[in-house]
Amino acid sequence: KELTSKKRDEFEDILEERRLSSDLRYAMKCYTPVIYKGLSPCKPSAIKSAVLQSEQVQYVIKQLAKEMGESPDIIQEEAMEILDEMGHSMQLGAVRFFAFTLSKIFKRLFQRVCVNEEGMQRLQHAIQEHPVVLLPSHRSYVDFLMLSYLLYTYDLALPVIAAGIGNFVCVVLFFVCFSDFLGMKIVGELLRRAGAFFMRRSFGGNRLYWAVFAEYVKTMLKSGYAPIEFFLEGTRSRTAKTLTPKFGLLSIVMEPFFKREVFDTYLVPISISYERILEESLYAYELLGVPKPKESTSGLLKARRILSDNFGTVHIYIGQPVSLRTLASGRINRCPYNLVPRHLPHKPSEDIQEFVSDVAYKMELLQIENMVLSPWVLAAAVLLQNLPAMDFELLIEKTLWLKGLTQTFGGFIEWPDNLCAKKAVASGLTLHSNIARLVDGHVVLNDKGVEDGAVEEIVFKRALAILMCATYRNQLLNVFVRPSLVAVALQMTRSFRKEEVYSCFSFLRDVFSDEFIFFPGISLKDFEEGCFLLTKCDAIQTSQQEIYPTDKGSVIVSFLSAMFRPFVEGYQLIFRYLSKETKEAFTEKQFIPGVRNFVFQLLEKGNTQCYEALSSDMQKNALAALVQLGAVKKKKM
């Protein structure tokens, strides 16, 4: 298994063309997207009525009418309203309008937007062949705007996006913050049309809403009218680390295949990597539990500031379309689907649930594999191990060293224009000057907001800077996690016996099951992969029974375990809080502020240096892992 030799496609900058020619002409270009081979063109209204009249929706309407003693007509009316609100009504005018405005905005924000053209070609082919589901990573609310923009550029059908209401709000904010730049009139228009791009999704146990929503998605999918797009992660990752997948939407889009209503479905993992994330500081505040600063006052999202800022390069890697049929071959027992009428709501069997979960993890691992890592990501990882200040030359040297290691582990590094290491790191520093800067030949974190403030203020500022910096290091973690956990296990067990190291590895893998992405159930395979990678970089030697770090390898082993130390220590703090500070049952709402205060106090006293334990993301993951391991029980009160 040769991880480094994985051939990846070349990137093309789509903004280059935009900088050279008229945006207006681009927006008005002839747009005739290729479509699914069996597609008979239909109007959005026809789709809506097909959804409403479908046996599935009608069944739920009748059920609800019976239960509530209402007339089916009233519920039908309700369903109609839901559909109208959700209804994606693609208008070419709106598309062109967005193409124009987004061109303007993206050119201001980003240096380059790079995409693998071969991936686009594969996608184009796939769209004609079978229904397609786009599964992008989710780091920013720009994600789906970016993807739609990309598909428009390449003359592909715009996707139907099933996204949470939160995303809708964010997009609204996104355009609001450009109001200075675009003028209020245009923004108003944009908001009116923003609905054209995605479906809002908000259903708390509303069966009618769920039925209509699911049927709408499936109808769009089956007809091949447009690709379906949603985020496996469910929400934007605030830490730039891939979130564990959600299964609801995935099982909806897989169902037509299980029921053989389509021959096959293509799942397309898409990795969108930002050299600098638009929301980086916003995320850090959120993780620290500070209520989102009011956009008007904080200035965090002030358009003028953002527009004058540089967010570097965006890389979009369209992965190889994965055939659901191929994934399912030999795995799915067809019987349950043959014996129940297909329009009845059907709770998926355990087999199916397990399959859906496996597919979800597989897709996320594919996303991770093709995430582009910038030199700054490497530098951030090095810097975080050398706080508070680090010699610039040393940083360059270590970054270059880490580059080699990352490539050995299969990481996808884009080194801009083959710059020398010094220039690459320097340009990273410039781009991220809000996080770190160069002072007297040393790189220091940009945490000196209030020099003489209260201890509390200093801790907070420092935490903010560290969490922002960690956002970049985090992009490496899922590539490094297998060999690193072997390294951590080696250090923890202080034993060379393979069995012991594996059992420690396996434990760590369980504890971090919500923190990092592991394919379910293959602990031993992950361990072997970790050992293999460490052997490959000469960090360890293995025999039948034993594992030894080599002389040269101790540097690597200690670097790797230091990389994951914040998680080990953070989890330890959280567990300490749980075992010492909580006596009885607590609510999830009490838990986060409780841990945060606990850690905050330790930090103030200087009893720990683990600032990352303040991250609500880590706190939630730790709790979820404990619930899964049965250490903590979840009860409905």
Place this chain on the structure above:
Amino acid sequence: MAAAAQEAAGGGGGSPSSARRRLRIISGHLRGSPRAPEREALSPSPCKAQGSSAGPASGSIPKKRQELLKWNGWGYNDSKFIFNKKGQAEFTGKRYRLGGMVLPTFKEWIEKTFGASLEHKTTSRASLNVNDVPPSIVNEEFLQDLRATKISYSQDAEDRVFRAHGHCLHEIFVLREGMFKRIPDVVVWPVCHEDVVKIVELACKHNLCIIPFGGGTSVSSALECPEEEKRTIVSLDTSQMLAESGFCTGHEPDSMEFSSLGGWVATRASGMKKNIYGNIEDLVIHIKMVTPRGIVEKNCQVPRMSTGPDIHHFIMGSEGTLGVVTEVTIKIRPIPEYQKYGSVVFPNFERGVACLREVAKQRCAPASIRLVDNAQFQFGHALKPQVASIFTSFLDGLKKFYITKLCRRKRTCGEMREMTERFQFKGFDPNILCVATLLFEGDREKVLQHEKQVYDIATKFGGLAAGEDNGQRGYMLTFVIAYLRDLGLDYYVIGESFETSVPWDRVLDLCRNVKERIVRECKEKGVQFAPFSTCRVTQTYDAGACVYFYFAFNYRGISDPIHVYEQIERAAREEILANGGSLSHHHGVGKLRKRWMKESISDVGLGMLRSVKEYVDPNNIFGNKNLL
């Protein structure tokens, strides 16, 4: 295929009855008809007068099958497709309506569809090489006993080989190019029930294996001798038991010229006109079967009885694993006074299926209603003979013109204008449209009334009447398709048909997915030319439909075409099952589809069938290894 059909088609237990008298009258009537031996579907004129005609003429299949039938292909020796000196396709012989006719567009269709070329030809060997045939190993004591019964038998190599197979592709391929590893050792021709009893007794006494043989039209490997069978294999040919014919049962499977009543019972056969006459299980009143355990039958001939599970259902579909059916009493019907073909074009397959479903729902299906997909419609079109005007009325010709040259507005007369407008309006695309073929039977007035009802429903689904000729040609296709396979084999094209039944709501998905699966599998298996993969909805029921697939491809460049073919057919069957279709609607299981039996009827179900077999035939005398 197993078992026999005795003369007592209308009279149970061999005793004369009024039904039997009626049969004689009917058969006499048929013999009197000048066109009686011809196939009904291909000779519409007498049929119109006489309704559905009958099976083969009295004693039509001789002991030496090869004197009448091809030894390495389908059907009669004198009937086949050839390319004449001008390179045009032609059908030989006088048995079929198509006989002697030139099919001018057929060659082009073959070339276009399969990428086949007349220059690339394979030839079957000219005759059976008797030296290759496995020797007949028969116990001398048994032969002595057999001679004593005076039952006709043979150990001749040809006789044995021609009863060692049905009509699966691989079987025909073996005949053309190889040799079966195991064939019957002796062929016996009983002529009555008592003969069969004697043979079964002898088989038990000498521990032999009996494989019943009816018409030899099996497409489930049911007639193949198990290679590992060490005992003497006796092929029990029931063809000489059919002393009388010319009755009208209305049961018309596509193979009806050659298949036998006993075979229909043994496979749970289905006929084209089941909507009027029913499937075999609806037709049968009484069955007598000789088993190693003894004779099984009911004590009366009643329309229905409640006496536990119906023992007929152990017999129907037993595929020759339990015994030999020696007598069957089946319902007969008066020959219909009037018969009319028809057809309807639909803008697409979806609309067509919706229409058939509605027809089924209203329970007004004509004797036959079939919906062919676009590829099969074009296939049918390619078989259009040169002298079409004999076939068609003027109006039909015009309609056809509008189907093939659609959407061109002509203002010749009001009617035509209206028709073209409808075509235009409904957007018929010659590469998407599909056609339903219809066959009505009954008294004239009712047929016309019925016809109107069906066409009215069709109109609601965007269908448009497309004339009798299109309909008739559709039915002709089913009778000549088996002959076409032999032509294909000469030009590197192999193919076969298979079938399933499926609930209405899954019909469309199943058709699409199975065809797609075939195309995809062909690609993966290295088939260099896109396959011909087409289907028709061929029977309608309240709860679903029977779907029939044709699948053929050009195998040039593939070293082991039969293996590839079988892999693809298996994949197609997997796809059918995954889409909620059945293992078989009427072809049966045989040995070809055994692997899916457990999945189809559950462990316990299979055990139930096994326990019946164990009781009835503990020593596995009927050891063809079908089904279980």
